Amino acid sequence: MDKLDHIFEMQEKLNNFIINNHNLCNKYNSEVWIQKNILALISELSEILDEVNFKWWKNPKAIDRQALKEELVDVLHFFVSMCLHAGMTAEELYQIYLDKNKENLNRQVGNSSQKDYRP
Structure with missing residues (x-):
């Protein structure tokens, strides 16, 4: 099993645990779950x-790299x-990513049929 498959498997287990533990079975359809x-x-x-000092009106603090990484992983969970x-x-995610990445690169170098992209 590769790492991405493992992440998907772990997330599915976590989702199921949360759904069962909070009595959410059949409460929401996929569309609502995606919205949530x-x-x-x-x-x-x-x-x-x-974590990355976006508040320009405040004195910046040292970036806590570990906290930043944990927040990025939280994003990955959702x-x-x-x-x-x-x-x-x-x-599917991997394959669609490969296709979309190729398309995006082609757009950046001017190889797109869409007129609003140019090198």
Whole structure:
């Protein structure tokens, strides 16, 4: 099992534990779960902002790299949870990422049929 598959498996177990432990079985459909995960992800992104001194009106503090990394992992938790609720496997995510990354690179170098991208 590769690392991404392992992450997906662990997240599915965590999701199931939370759903069962909080009596959420059949309470929400996939669409609502994705909405809830987006809100949680936004909250975690906000916590990352706090770690990287985005408040220009305050004196900056030393960045706590470990705390920053933990917040990034929190984002990953909710992102993978959304993938699972969307019915996406780790392999699908990987393949779609490869295709999209290639498309994005082509756009940046001017090899796109879309007119609003240029090198």
